[in-house]
Amino acid sequence: MTEGNELIRAEGVGRSFASRRTSMWSATEAVQAVVDVSIGIRRGETFGLVGESGSGKSTLGRIMLGMMKPTQGRVLWHGTDLAGLDPAERAGFRRRVQMIFQDPLGNLDPRMRVLAQVREALDIHAEGTPEERKRKALATLASVGIDENLAQRYPHQLSGGQQQRVVIARAIILDPDLVICDEPVSALDVSVQAQVLNLLSRLQAELGLAYLFISHDLAVVRYICHRIAVLYLGRIVEEAETEALFAEPRHPYTRALIRSVPVADPAARRKREVLQGELPDPGSLPPGCAFATRCSLATDRCRAEAPALQTDSDGHAVACHLVETAGTRA
Amino acid sequence: MTRYLSIKLARALLTMLLVVSFAFVVLRLAGDPVRTMMPEDVSPKVIEHYRQLWGLDRPLWEQYLRYIGSALRGDFGVSFQDNRGVVSLIAERLPATLRLGIPAYLLAVVFGTTMGIVAALRRNSATDRGMMTIAVFGYAMPNFFLGIVLILIFSVWLRILPSSGDTRSSSIILPMITLATAHAAAIARFARSAMLEILNEPYMRTARAKGLSAMVRNLRHALPNALVPIVTIMGLKFGHLVAGAIVIETVFAWPGVGRLLIQSVDTRDLAVVQALVLMVAASMITANFLVDVFYGLIDPRVRTQK
Amino acid sequence: MTAAEHIPILSVTGLEIEFAGGLRAVRGVDFSVRQGEVLGLVGESGCGKSVTCLSLLGLLPANGRVVEGSAMFDGQDLLSLDEKRLNRVRGRQIAYISQNSTQALNPILTIGRQIAETMMTHQGLDLSEARRRAVELLDRVGVPQPSKRLRAFPHQFSGGMNQRVMIAMALACDPAIVIADEPTTALDVTIQAQILELLAEIARERGTSVVMITHDLGIVAEMADRVAVMYAGRLVESGEVTDVFHNPRHPYTRGLLASRPRIDRRIETLTTIEGQVPSLREMPPGCPFSPRCEGAEPRCANMPGHTELDRGHRYACWNPEPAA
Numbered sequence: 001m002t003e004g005n006e007l008i009r010a011e012g013v014g015r016s017f018a019s020r021r022t023s024m025w026s027a028t029e030a031v032q033a034v035v036d037v038s039i040g041i042r043r044g045e046t047f048g049l050v051g052e053s054g055s056g057k058s059t060l061g062r063i064m065l066g067m068m069k070p071t072q073g074r075v076l077w078h079g080t081d082l083a084g085l086d087p088a089e090r091a092g093f094r095r096r097v098q099m100i101f102q103d104p105l106g107n108l109d110p111r112m113r114v115l116a117q118v119r120e121a122l123d124i125h126a127e128g129t130p131e132e133r134k135r136k137a138l139a140t141l142a143s144v145g146i147d148e149n150l151a152q153r154y155p156h157q158l159s160g161g162q163q164q165r166v167v168i169a170r171a172i173i174l175d176p177d178l179v180i181c182d183e184p185v186s187a188l189d190v191s192v193q194a195q196v197l198n199l200l201s202r203l204q205a206e207l208g209l210a211y212l213f214i215s216h217d218l219a220v221v222r223y224i225c226h227r228i229a230v231l232y233l234g235r236i237v238e239e240a241e242t243e244a245l246f247a248e249p250r251h252p253y254t255r256a257l258i259r260s261v262p263v264a265d266p267a268a269r270r271k272r273e274v275l276q277g278e279l280p281d282p283g284s285l286p287p288g289c290a291f292a293t294r295c296s297l298a299t300d301r302c303r304a305e306a307p308a309l310q311t312d313s314d315g316h317a318v319a320c321h322l323v324e325t326a327g328t329r330a
Numbered sequence: 331m332t333r334y335l336s337i338k339l340a341r342a343l344l345t346m347l348l349v350v351s352f353a354f355v356v357l358r359l360a361g362d363p364v365r366t367m368m369p370e371d372v373s374p375k376v377i378e379h380y381r382q383l384w385g386l387d388r389p390l391w392e393q394y395l396r397y398i399g400s401a402l403r404g405d406f407g408v409s410f411q412d413n414r415g416v417v418s419l420i421a422e423r424l425p426a427t428l429r430l431g432i433p434a435y436l437l438a439v440v441f442g443t444t445m446g447i448v449a450a451l452r453r454n455s456a457t458d459r460g461m462m463t464i465a466v467f468g469y470a471m472p473n474f475f476l477g478i479v480l481i482l483i484f485s486v487w488l489r490i491l492p493s494s495g496d497t498r499s500s501s502i503i504l505p506m507i508t509l510a511t512a513h514a515a516a517i518a519r520f521a522r523s524a525m526l527e528i529l530n531e532p533y534m535r536t537a538r539a540k541g542l543s544a545m546v547r548n549l550r551h552a553l554p555n556a557l558v559p560i561v562t563i564m565g566l567k568f569g570h571l572v573a574g575a576i577v578i579e580t581v582f583a584w585p586g587v588g589r590l591l592i593q594s595v596d597t598r599d600l601a602v603v604q605a606l607v608l609m610v611a612a613s614m615i616t617a618n619f620l621v622d623v624f625y626g627l628i629d630p631r632v633r634t635q636k
Numbered sequence: 637m638t639a640a641e642h643i644p645i646l647s648v649t650g651l652e653i654e655f656a657g658g659l660r661a662v663r664g665v666d667f668s669v670r671q672g673e674v675l676g677l678v679g680e681s682g683c684g685k686s687v688t689c690l691s692l693l694g695l696l697p698a699n700g701r702v703v704e705g706s707a708m709f710d711g712q713d714l715l716s717l718d719e720k721r722l723n724r725v726r727g728r729q730i731a732y733i734s735q736n737s738t739q740a741l742n743p744i745l746t747i748g749r750q751i752a753e754t755m756m757t758h759q760g761l762d763l764s765e766a767r768r769r770a771v772e773l774l775d776r777v778g779v780p781q782p783s784k785r786l787r788a789f790p791h792q793f794s795g796g797m798n799q800r801v802m803i804a805m806a807l808a809c810d811p812a813i814v815i816a817d818e819p820t821t822a823l824d825v826t827i828q829a830q831i832l833e834l835l836a837e838i839a840r841e842r843g844t845s846v847v848m849i850t851h852d853l854g855i856v857a858e859m860a861d862r863v864a865v866m867y868a869g870r871l872v873e874s875g876e877v878t879d880v881f882h883n884p885r886h887p888y889t890r891g892l893l894a895s896r897p898r899i900d901r902r903i904e905t906l907t908t909i910e911g912q913v914p915s916l917r918e919m920p921p922g923c924p925f926s927p928r929c930e931g932a933e934p935r936c937a938n939m940p941g942h943t944e945l946d947r948g949h950r951y952a953c954w955n956p957e958p959a960a
C-alpha cells in the first residue's frame with residue numbers, strides 16, 4: 001500500500017466500551033466495538049466501510065474524526081498522531097475533516113435559518129467580511145442545489161433530501177480534505193438517494209474531496225466507493241478495490257453479504273444462499289474467528305485461532321484461514 | 331427480580347436517611363431551638379440548663395448520631411407544648427387521618443381509573459367529554475372551597491349531614507367526598523391520557539389485525555400496559571394522603587394529624603412538626619417503593635432486567 | 637401457472653382514502669391478488685402503501701376513512717363489513733405483518749400467549765392446545781428451542797426473531813392472504829434474506845398469497861410474481877414482474893429503476909429523478925408525477941387513465957416510455 005499520499009491512517013485502532021454490568025457486584029464487561037483496524041484514506045478517494053448494524057462503523061468513523069479516542073492504536077493525520085497535535089494543528093485538522101450524519105434534521109438547528117447555519121463555520125473562523133461570508137454561503141448552497149429562496153427557510157420547511165444537501169453544504173464550506181459520511185443517504189427516499197449520491201460524486205470531482213463513506217447498503221457502496229473495507233463485529237474481514245471486491249469476494253462473510261442483497265432484476269433471480277444464524281453477542285465472543293459461529297465453512301482451527309488479515313500484492317486483504325490455506329497470493 | 335427489588339429497597343432506605351438528615355440540618359439552621367421556644371426575657375442560666383438537658387451543647391456530629399440513634403428507636407423527642415412524647419401524640423391522631431384518608435383514596439382510585447379508562451375507550455364521545463369536564467372541574471376547584479360548598483348544601487341547607495367534627499358515623503361522608511374528588515379527578519385525567527397513548531401503540535393495531543374482540547384487546551392488551559403509568563400516579567397520590575389531609579381536616583375540624591400539624595406550626599412545636607414532616611416523607615418513599623414493586627410485577631422488561 | 641391461480645381472491649377497485657382535512661392519501665387504486673401469488677406493492681415513503689392495505693382490514697387510523705371503492709374477498713366487500721364480521725376475516729383469512737416487529741408485539745405478554753390467542757379466538761382452541769400449536773409454528777419459522785421461547789417476552793428477542801414471531805402469528809390460522817408491510821426494513825441484510833426466504837417458502841408450500849409492501853425494488857424482483865407501483869397515492873403501473881421491470885412504460889417506474897445503484901454491476905452515473913414527491917397538500921392537478929416528469933405535456937394536467945397491455949400490464953400515463 002502506498003502510504004505517501006495518505007491523508008489519514010488508522011493504525012491498529014481498537015475501541016472498547018464498558019457495557020452494562022450483569023449484576024450489582026460483577027465487574028463491568030467490555031464490548032470490543034472496534035478491534036485492531038488499520039486503514040488509510042488517500043486524497044480524493046472514497047473509502048467505504050460496510051457492515052451490519054453494530055459492526056463498529058460509526059465508532060470507527062468517530063475515531064477517525066477525532067471525536068472519540070481509541071483505546072488501542074492511533075490515528076495519523078498526514079503522518080502525525082492525532083493525540084499529539086498541538087492546538088493550532090488540531091484547529092487545522094478540525095477544519096480539514098468534516099462529518100455528515102444519517103439523520104439530517106437531527107443535525108440541523110431547528111431554530112436557525114439554513115443560510116445562517118451554513119455561514120456559521122465561516123463566522124467562527126471569522127473569514128472575510130460578513131458580506132463575503134454570506135456570498136460564499138449562498139454560493140456553496142447553490143452548488144448543492146439549494147437556491148436563495150430555500151436558503152432563507154428553517155430546516156423543517158425543507159424536504160429530507162434538501163436538508164441533507166444543507167448538511168453537505170455546511171460540511172464543505174470550509175474546503176475540507178476529508179468528509180466522513182455516516183449513512184448519508186439511508187434516511188432518504190429512493191428517488192432522492194440518487195440525487196445526493198451524484199451530488200457527492202460531483203463535489204468530489206470538483207473539490208478533490210476524500211470521503212470515508214459509511215453504509216450498510218452494499219449497492220450504494222459499490223456505486224460510490226473506490227476502496228471498501230468490510231467490517232464484522234468490529235474487525236476488518238476483507239478490504240479491496242471496489243471492483244476486485246465485487247468481482248472476487250474472498251471472505252465467506254463478504255460473499256454471503258453480497259448474495260443477501262436482492263437484485264432489482266427478475267432475470268437475475270438467484271438461488272438465495274441464506275446465511276444462517278444471527279450476530280453473536282459481541283460481549284462474549286468465543287476465541288478464534290469472529291465469523292465462525294455463522295460460517296458454513298468453519299473448521300476447528302477457525303474456532304480456535306483468529307485469522308490474521310493478509311494482504312496480497314494487489315492490496316486485496318482477507319482475514320480467513322481458508323483463503324490463506326488455499327494459497328491466494330499472500 | 332430479587333436484584334431489582336433489593337436495589338429499589340436500598341434506594342428507598344437511602345432516601346429516607348437523606349430526608350432524616352436533611353430534617354436535622356434544617357432544624358439546626360433554623361436557629362437555637364431553646365431560644366426559639368423560650369420567652370425573650372428568660373435568664374441565660376435557664377437556657378443553659380435546657381441546652382444541657384437536650385444535649386445541644388455537644389459537638390454537632392455527636393448530636394447528629396444521637397438524633398439518628400433515637401430516630402431509629404422511634405424516639406422523636408418530646409412535644410414542647412404538652413411535654414408528651416411526639417410519637418404517642420401522633421399515634422393518637424393518626425387513626426382518624428387514616429380512617430378518612432384510606433377510604434377516600436380507594437374511592438379516588440376506583441372512580442378515577444374507571445372514569446379515565448372509559449373516557450379513553452370512548453374518546454371524543456359525549457361520555458368522554460362529560461367525564462373530562464367533571465374531572466377538570468374537580469381538579470381545578472380548591473379543596474377547601476368544595477368542602478365549604480358541600481357543607482352549605484348538605485349541612486346548612488338540607489341538614490342531612492353533620493358539618494364538622496367526628497361525632498357521628500355519618501361525619502365522615504363530606505370530608506371523604508371532598509378529599510376523594512380532587513384525587514379522583516387527577517387520576518382520571520392521567521389515566522385517560524395514559525390509556526390513549528397505549529391505544530395508539532403499534533401493538534394495539536396488531537391486536538386488532540389479529541381479529542381479537544374489543545374486550546380482549548382492551549382488557550388484556552391495553553389495560554395492563556396503561557396500568558404502569560397509572561400506578562405511578564396512584565403511588566404519588568398515596569404519598570399525599572397525609573399531606574392532603576391538612577386542608578380537609580381544618581375545614582371539617584377533623585381530629586387528625588393534619589390538624590395537629592397546623593396547631594404545631596402555630597405554636598412552633600418543632601419536634602412535632604419535624605416528626606410529621608418525616609412521616610409525610612416516609613409515606614411518599616414507601617409509596618414510591620410499592621410502585622417500583624408493582625412495576626416489577628407487571629412489566630417483564632423490568633422484571634427480567636439483568 | 638394453472639388456471640386456478642389466475643383467479644383473483646381479492647379485488648380492490650376504485651379505492652379512495654381520505655384523512656381529516658380532506659387530504660386524499662389514496663386515489664382510485666385498483667389491484668387484485670391471485671391465489672398463491674406474491675404481489676409486490678412498491679413506492680416511496682408516504683405514497684400510500686400502508687394505508688391501502690390497512691383500509692382492507694378496517695385498520696385505518698381514527699382520522700382516516702375510505703371514501704369510495706370496494707374490496708371483494710370471499711364473496712363480500714371488506715370495505716363495508718361491520719366490526720364483528722371484519723374480526724372474522726382479520727387474522728383468520730387475511731393476516732397482517734407489520735414493520736418493526738419489536739414495537740408491534742405487546743411488551744408485557746409472552747410470545748406464546750400472543751401466538752396462541754389468535755388460534756383461541758378463531759379456532760376455539762383451549763390454551764394448552766393453542767400453545768402446543770404455537771410451538772410447532774415457532775419451530776416452522778425457525779425460532780430455535782421453540783418450547784422454551786414460548787415464555788419469553790419480545791424485548792428478549794432480536795428484531796429478526798421478533799419478525800419470525802410475527803410471521804408465526806400470521807400463519808397461525810392458515811390465512812388465504814398475508815399482508816407483509818415492509819417486513820424487513822429494520823433488519824440487517826443477512827437477516828432480511830432469512831425472512832424473505834421464509835416468506836417465499838410459506839407462500840410456496842401453503843399456497844398462501846402474499847402482498848409484500850416494500851420500497852426496495854430488489855425485494856420485488858426476487859420475490860414477487862406481480863408488482864404494483866404507487867406514486868403519491870396513485871397506482872401508476874402494474875403487471876407481471878418481468879413485464880414491469882424489463883419493459884417499464886411509466887416514466888416514474890423507469891426512473892425508479894434507473895436511480896437505484898445495483899449490486900450486480902458497475903454503474904458509471906445514476907440517472908436521477910429530479911425534484912421530490914409532492915406532499916398531499918400541494919398535489920398537482922392531473923398526473924401526480926407531472927412536476928418531475930421529463931415527458932410531461934399540457935394534457936398531463938388531466939388525470940391519465942389506465943392503459944392495458946398484454947398479461948394485465950397496465951400503466952397510467954399520457955406519454956409513456958417507448959416499449960422495450
Ligand SMILES: Nc1ncnc2c1ncn2[C@@H]1O[C@H](COP(=O)(O)OP(=O)(O)OP(=O)(O)O)[C@@H](O)[C@H]1O
Binds near residue numbers: 032051053055059
Ligand atoms: N457509547 C457507547 N457505549 C457503549 N457501547 C457502544 C457505544 N457506542 C457504540 N457501542 C457499541 O459498539 C458496537 C458498535 O457500534 P457502532 O455504532 O459503531 O455500530 P455501527 O456499525 O455504526 O452500527 P449501525 O449500522 O447500527 O449504525 C455496538 O455493539 C454498540 O452497541
Ligand SMILES: Nc1ncnc2c1ncn2[C@@H]1O[C@H](COP(=O)(O)OP(=O)(O)OP(=O)(O)O)[C@@H](O)[C@H]1O
Binds near residue numbers: 661679684700
Ligand atoms: N394518521 C394519519 N393522519 C394523516 N395523514 C396520514 C396518516 N397516516 C398516513 N397519512 C398520510 O397518508 C399518506 C400515505 O401514508 P402511508 O403510511 O400509507 O405511506 P407508505 O407508502 O406506507 O409509506 P412508508 O414507506 O413511509 O411506510 C402519507 O402522505 C401520510 O402522510
Ligand code: SF4
Binds near residue numbers: 926933936952
Ligand atoms: S402522464 Fe404525463 S406527466 Fe404523468 S408520467 Fe405520463 S408523461 Fe409524465
Ligand SMILES: [Mg+2]
Binds near residue numbers: 182
Ligand atoms: Mg452507525
Ligand SMILES: [Mg+2]
Binds near residue numbers: 685686687817
Ligand atoms: Mg408504510
